[in-house]
Amino acid sequence: MGFSRSEPRGASARGAAVPHARAQAEALQLIRRLPAALVPTLCIAVPTLPEHAAVRIRAEVPAFAGAGHDRLYRLLREAIGVAVDGFLRLAAGEEDSRHRVEAYFRGLGRAEVAAGTGGQRVLAAIQVAGESVWQTIHTMVAREEMSGSLVAELGMAVSRYLGHLSAEVQRGMAEQRHAMVDVRARLVSALMQESTGIQPRLVSELASAAEWPMPDRVIVVMAQLYGFVPERVAGLPQEALVWADGDRLVVITVEERLSEVTDALLRLDPRVQVAQSWSVPLLHARHAYRWARRALGLLRNGEVRAESRVVPCARYRMMLWLAADQALADDISHELLEPLDGVKARRRLVLAETLQGWLETDESAPALAQRLGVHANTVRGHLRVLQDLFGEQLHEPQQRAALILALETALPRWRTELGGR
Secondary structure, X not given: OOOOOOOOOOHHHHHHOOOHHHHHHHHHHHHHOOOOXXXXXXXXXXXXXXXXXXXXXXXXXXXXXXXXOHHHHHHHHHHHHHHHHHHHHHHOOOOOHHHHHHHHHHHHHHHHHHOOOOOHHHHHHHHHHHHHHHHHHHHHHHHHOOOHHHHHHHHHHHHHHHHHHXXXXXXXXXXHHHHHHHHHHHHHHHHOOOXXXXXXXXXXXXXXXXXXXXXXXXXXEEEEOOOOOOOOXXXXXXXXXXXXXXXXXXXXXXXXXXXXXXXXXXXXXXXXXXXXXXXXXXXXXXXXXXXXXXXXXHHHOOOOOOEOOEEEHHHHHHHHHHHOOHHHHHHHHHHHOHHHOOOOHHXXXXXXHHHHHHXXXXXXXXXXXXXXXXXXXXXXXXXXXXXXXXXXXXXXXXHHHHHHHHHHHHHHHHHHHOOOO
16 A cells, blocks of 8 residues: 655655564554544445555556456455455454454565565555555545544554555565575575485475475586675575585576576675586585585686686586596596497496497407407497497597596496496
């Protein structure tokens, strides 16, 4: 709804900022002072107010305008009806009714934050609806020939009451933000869990509670900060998960928002350096976190160089692999040996052993056949298949070295899967 004509247009923002207890006390005090005889007149004057105010809000507040907002329109009328009914009951001396009204408008604030709209459209709607309130009051004044002092009292009571409702909306917004921060912190903890392992069901439940859309794949971005670690970072997408890790800031995001997240972090300080993981399944985010952290360590030690203060981890995966953990080795091994994915397990193992022997020795087919204990024609056939699968990778020095490392990681596991050899 809004504020009285006797207050300047900007008063709504100041009124909404009045602390909750003060706004409540002022509103109740002014409504109690209204003459009891005024209540029947008000009851006659306001039945059409919810519909009239909802139409005006739909026309003047962009967030409620246009087609496809029928549900919002119904909610608007309901909210205005709750506010009007609460005012009339308070004016009639039914003080307990205020708890229902306050809870309703706090709920509106919580719902707005949970929906990602920030709550500003509700506050704007309260202000616009105030114009309809004043139209109703003016009509009633002209019909009832009310005194100027009574009009002033009514106007002030309405103004403070609307300010109180705005304060309740903001209180609900603050409660929801606090709750979502807490839930998101638990969600981050669940995603980063190492000791007991990831619990997909818990992650799903926390993501739902935090109103966080679970992406299939994510990227972890880590910023090395210097000095102050901010609580909020301007420009980050709302769906990004953010937390402080000592003197680093960590963000879980999706590939489509990577540049947006990186730019926001770089703007924090000219000295900030950022490491970006590559895209991984959501439940592997803890591995991507370790890789990004290790990349910043390599950067700090001068082992890698950052271009424009950004280290793309994918460019240094071999270095990270050599210095890091089994999860990373498995990730790179799987990618490098992906051409073998479609091959049946036993044949895959034979081809992989042939490839390993050839890459390590570059021997002729007969020499390699003797080493492997098979016929030379068998080796020639295997090498032809491998050439078809891997193509030019087999002739590029860096790729050959990477394949050797990948095979060293994968072959023991494949042998175990086939019962050992």
